[in-house]
Amino acid sequence: METAAGRKEPSLKPVTPEMLELFEKPTIASQLPIVFDNGHIFARFEGGCTVCRAPVDAEDIHGVITRPFPRVAIVQAIGACRSCKIYVPFFMRYKDDGRTETRDAAGNWIFGHSEREGGRASRWAAETMWALALAIAVLGSLVALVAR
Ligand SMILES: [Zn+2]
Numbered sequence: 001m002e003t004a005a006g007r008k009e010p011s012l013k014p015v016t017p018e019m020l021e022l023f024e025k026p027t028i029a030s031q032l033p034i035v036f037d038n039g040h041i042f043a044r045f046e047g048g049c050t051v052c053r054a055p056v057d058a059e060d061i062h063g064v065i066t067r068p069f070p071r072v073a074i075v076q077a078i079g080a081c082r083s084c085k086i087y088v089p090f091f092m093r094y095k096d097d098g099r100t101e102t103r104d105a106a107g108n109w110i111f112g113h114s115e116r117e118g119g120r121a122s123r124w125a126a127e128t129m130w131a132l133a134l135a136i137a138v139l140g141s142l143v144a145l146v147a148r
Helices: 017-023 121-139
Strands: 012-014 061-069 072-081 086-095 100-103 109-111 143-145
Touching: 017 061, 017 072, 017 086
Parallel strands: 012 143
Antiparallel strands: 061 072, 072 086, 086 100, 086 143, 100 109
């Protein structure tokens, strides 16, 4: 699918009841920060719209954070882009060394950069989630169309 401007857009999928249920949950921001046993703090979660690429407001990202292991937090969330009128799913693992991983449409894990890698660290710390969300847009079709 291409817009009049010629920009390629990810294909859209219908919204599922599971996504709507996730969107009924508290905001991810309200569930942060998470302080790991080693003192590392997972303080901020950011996601971008896969269509317009604008950041999704924190109050429009809802979901659950689970802790299957002490060193890992998993974020399952749904963001709503109000200008595109779509829901954008986010699935991310955040580790206590600052590394993040997210999944593409095929279910493969995409590794983010560690906040401790120096040099590019601060930029990545701020932009990792957004970049990974955009990677999902390129690789797959996880965007869901609001059903109305
Ligand atoms: Zn958008």
